[in-house]
């Protein structure tokens with residue numbers, strides 16, 4: 001039997017299909033692992049990144065809430081030797097600041113609120129809840145507070161070199177060197193960088209001005225006073241609303257009504273609590289948007305209307321208010337929550353005013369209105385250029401309010417003041433041979449002076465009415481367009497209000513408040529009396545207040561220095577506020593940028609934003625912002641630099657600062673640079689981009705200016 005031959009066949013190789021599958025499988029497994037690994041890495045990176053980011057977002061970092069120390073009033077009394085007058089280091093609109101020493105020897109600054117009102121309570125809460133939750137080397141540290149019955153006290157780190165306001169304009173101030181000024185500018189920029197970019201949500205200070213910049217031992221600037229600050233929260237309809245309604249429904253003692261979802265408020269209800277978690281409080285506050293919006297609507301309408309009504313109030317009205325010693329007609333968002341307060345304390349809402357033609361109201365002489373129309377044609381949209389840059393709040397309002405306050409018949413210091421101004425003029429004539437006597441003879445200085453003196457007192461004076469009219473013309477020429485624009489805006493808002501539209505508030509209310517504080521606390525009485533001798537101060541936040549006058553330190557002779565130089569916070573607030581904030585917008589970061597722009601000009605020039613000088617030839621320089629724009633336009637910005645520096649400054653830095661300031665002062669907020677860019681520019685890490693400056697042609701010589709020049713020329717000839 002034939003045997004079957006043995007055949008060896010090699011083991012069949014696996015089909016290529018399997019090979020491919022396994023390779024594919026392997027590849028997929030590897031790539032999936034890589035993807036998973038990358039995802040894990042990314043996830044870890046994300047966590048790490050958000051942790052790093054959270055570390056900067058102090059206000060809402062609930063994991064690391066900041067604690068403020070609660071002091072007993074007794075301890076603070078001890079620290080200040082019973083709030084002794086010798087320990088007073090400053091006086092603001094809401095309170096007196098004392099130097100104090102704690103038991104451990106630590107120097108502190110103690111701000112004791114003068115009186116407890118809704119507004120002061122709100123600012124107290126705001127300061128605690130905003131500044132209390134922030135820590136930065138560029139912000140004045142709030143160490144603690146004291147709340148006992150109606151007493152409200154804030155405790156800060158002590159700033160030995162006081163405020164920038166005092167360093168620039170204070171009595172016997174030592175001129176700050178250029179290097180110091182530049183450092184301070186950078187410090188403020190970095191403080192704003194922290195607030196706008198380092199905090200989440202961003203904090204808008206809302207009141208950047210020299211008196212709110214305090215200087216430490218090395219003269220480094222730190223921002224203080226967060227009474228008007230806002231925490232930016234993402235609102236409905238894609239708008240940004242602001243959470244300053246913490247005090248919305250609270251009564252004087254800090255009690256909150258049931259509808260309010262706001263955080264615990266420091267006041268009597270939390271007597272037992274020694275430390276308050278402000279970070280959590282803020283977080284909670286930002287979640288109650290709906291109710292906030294409604295509140296804002298009310299605030300907007302009532303305040304804006306009263307604000308405008310006050311603007312159009314005639315000079316005589318202001319006089320009568322003052323002569324009657326009428327006080328405290330305050331319009332404030334703070335007080336919206338309490339209708340009772342509104343009725344009892346504040347100017348009632350005036351329904352009629354919208355029918356008033358504002359431009360006429362301010363133009364008693366019809367021909368002048370025509371002139372203004374002409375001007376309007378000539379300058380068209382440049383109205384903004386010609387005003388002081390502060391939009392709704394113009395120098396005219398300021399001067400008007402100031403005039404009103406000064407002509408009060410019952411004001412004991414007025415005669416003295418007037419005499420002093422006369423003396424100054426005489427002194428000026430006698431001492432300074434460079435002053436053109438012919439010019440004085442023509443009454444050019446009196447043209448300024450006459451506008452602040454009681455008409456009755458000056459009745460018999462030659463050309464008085466004429467001079468006054470000229471001055472009015474000058475002011476109107478400067479401001480008519482903006483006032484008519486204001487009228488239009490107001491009508492728009494009023495119609496929106498009637499339609500029930502919800503519009504976020506912009507806190508107009510606190511501005512026109514003519515008040516005189518009656519109440520004094522113990523030892524402060526003397527201080528107040530002393531201040532009485534030195535003229536009054538008008539603050540948009542708190543109304544007229546008394547403040548010790550400071551001398552004008554500019555090289556020019558300032559006829560108004562006796563009174564005007566003492567109006568620190570008023571000027572600051574008035575001229576520093578961004579046009580969109582004063583008008584019809586929201587308080588955004590760019591509003592701070594605008595104020596910062598004004599502040600840079602003030603630091604560089606050593607002048608106040610509104611500086612009315614003796615000579616009408618210098619009226620063009622009165623408005624710092626307009627003047628800077630003019631100098632930039634004609635290519636001579638360095639003329640702005642403080643003469644006290646005597647050319648001892650870095651020209652490159654100075655011109656960069658002025659140009660930067662001008663970019664910050666652009667009317668359209670979006671055109672203003674972000675604070676991050678500003679810091680880089682100041683640090684020299686970035687060149688100043690060519691922002692489209694809103695230059696306008698040179699201003700037309702005002703009539704007053706032209707006429708006096710003409711007269712002067714004539715008299716010389």
Ligand SMILES: Nc1ncnc2c1ncn2[C@@H]1O[C@H](COP(=O)(O)OP(=O)(O)OP(=O)(O)O)[C@@H](O)[C@H]1O
Nearest residue numbers: 090091092093097109156157158159162163211569
């Ligand atoms: N922490 C501080 N250290 C040293 N001095 C201070 C401190 N805080 C305030 N001062 C002084 O007290 C003054 C008054 O400060 P305050 O904040 O009460 O008012 P203001 O900012 O001048 O006015 P307003 O509050 O009306 O805007 C300041 O100008 C400053 O000289």
